Amino acid sequence: MSKVLVVAEHLDGKLNASTAKCVSAAQALSPESIDIVVLAADAAGVAAEAGKISGVARVLAVSNPANERAIAQVLAPQVGKLAEGYSHVFGPSTTFGKDLMPCVAALLGVPQVSDLMAVEGSHEFKRPIYAGNAIVTVKATADHVVVATVRTASWPEAAQGGSAAVEAVTVGAALPTHTRFVGLAAGKSDRPDLQSAKRVVSGGRGVGSKENFEIIYKLADRLGAAVGASRAAVDAGYVPNELQVGQTGKIIAPELYVAVGISGAIQHLTGIKDAGTIVAINKDADAPIFEVADIGLVGDLFNVLPELESAL
Known part of the structure; x- marks a missing residue:
């Protein structure tokens, strides 16, 4: 049976809607369980929010000062370590996921399935190619963990109303020192986020x-x-x-x-x-x-x- 780990996307203490869409994709596998991992400096608040998504069994809250910023090279070793025991690791096909998930796949030594838009089987998926003008069916190797980014535009948000248990987890992964956060230049806006706006x-x-x-x-x-x-x-x-x-x-x-x-x-x-x-x-x-x-x-x-x- 499949066991899926979904990497949560969040910003400023709020869970991104892309996480619930990844859960929808995971549910299409009819897995034994779906867990969400939240990596943050203080993961408790976002983890509690993630636990309300219907269909989620557990939320793994990884609190570490190193996780204050979503730096792929810092998060990936932790996700790779947590992936042990899971058959699938899903992340959103957003800027966050496109940055992080290839690093996770590389550390696990597996090819990544990108822009997953439909589930045909436990290791068989559909994804767009040629700017979406064609849809291809891809098969992942059955004896390796599947690392995939989920095309969030193709999936609805999973329903709310869940009550998953939140577990504080410590990950013993060696984090790199050669990559560090220097600064962030971003426009300020009170408007909705472009990727999740209705x-x-x-x-x-x-x-x-x-x-x-x-x-x-x-x-x-x-x-x-x-x-x-x-x-x-x-x-x-x-x-x-x-x-x-x-x-x-x-x-x-x-x-x-x-x-x-x-x-x-x-x-x-x-x-x-x-x-x-x-x-x-x-x-x-x-x-x-x-x-x-x-x-x-x-x-x-x-x-x-x-x-x-x-x-x-």
Whole structure:
């Protein structure tokens, strides 16, 4: 029988929704048990939150000052040590998981299954390739632990209501000294996190400038939405690259995605194909974005958005 260990993603003492999505993927295996590991300077609070996810048997709380920052080279040896006795180790296919899980796989001497989007069997999975234009079935070696990143856009959050036991665990893994945290430069925002937001408003090259992007922020605030952008908008310097949505940015699956001034290049569409409802606003009636949009409006965004914001 399968035993799954899910590596929790958290920030500022709050559990990321990607963890519950990893639990959903783990449940598709019909495993004997699902455990979550929380690595933090003080893991108690996040561990208690993780214990409320339905279907989780145990939460392993690893408190260590070295875990204050999510540095892959520091966390990976601990996850690798804890992986003993588990058949699968899952992490989210987010920036956090893409950084950490390859290190875990390398330490365990196994290949990683990336962007797991469907479970076909205990060691057989589906994942996207060619920017999501094709789906391939991959088989992992049955006699080795499976290390995988879960495509969070393909899985719902596992239900709440669980009451898993939280166990404080000490891991005797040698941690590296050659990698250390120096500093973090990040934009401050009260808006929802882009990768877990239910609503997202994105702007593209059609917005025209960094100053004009304020119109996107205003609409997003009105909707209580996160803000995203196309690669063209990021490359033009309108917004920082952490807002980029697409193949080389973030893959998201909000309930509502509003694309403003975005033509709809395949690179961008890869990042939003799992969205619930896609709304496109563009003055070019032939823009490719309209081929995938559920609702499309042909018009000048500088006329449409103020009217829309006023109506909201």
